[in-house]
Amino acid sequence: MSDSEGEAYEKQVKIVLAGDGSSGKTSISERFSKDAFNRDYNQTLGIDYYLKRINLTRSYNVTLAVNDVGGQTLGGSMLDKYIFGVDIVLLVYDITNLQSFENLEDWYLTIAKYCAGRKPLFALVGNKSEFHYAYYFNFILLRVQSYIER
Structure with a gap:
């Protein structure tokens, strides 16, 4: 059926x-799914689920299960249970913490x-890009670049 047929x-x-x-x-999950940002750190134990429905057209809807x-x-x-049936994996690291990047392997x-x-x-996501981290970011960016080039 076409869009016009409902x-x-x-x-x-x-x-x-x-x-x-x-x-x-x-923070990424909550910003995306709730358009909210919480500065307080609360450790995720196990897994947290977020859903966001996106209407691409009137007749084409996608639900993102984050x-x-x-x-x-x-x-x-x-x-293995948490990633069962996964379509997209975002590997997230803290740009101010080189070890978090190295652990992504x-x-x-x-x-x-x-x-x-x-x-x-798979996609690589560097996170925590607040301006006051600019010095650390440049240092880690050079390390990340050399890691990728080897």
Whole structure:
């Protein structure tokens, strides 16, 4: 049916945010799904779920199921359940914390292992770009660039 005939198309996309604790995954999730920002840090234990419905056209709707995985989950017994059926993985690191970037390799390899046979899209997200971190950002950006080039 065409748009004029009234049939709506619904799609759900599962997005997982993964990375070290305090890298800002929850802030990204809440900013996206609720258009809110909370400066208080509350550690995610296990996983938090967020939903956002986007109307692309009058008859084409997408629901984004955002799964904010707690930073302590790497190596835990539940990670494979949290990422089951994932379509997109956002690997999040804190631009002021080089170790959080270096740990993304472990996150990537572990998630890729659990996704055997599936090929979700992966994206790298540098977070916490407040202006007063500009010095640290430049330093870490150089380290990230050299890491990527090797």
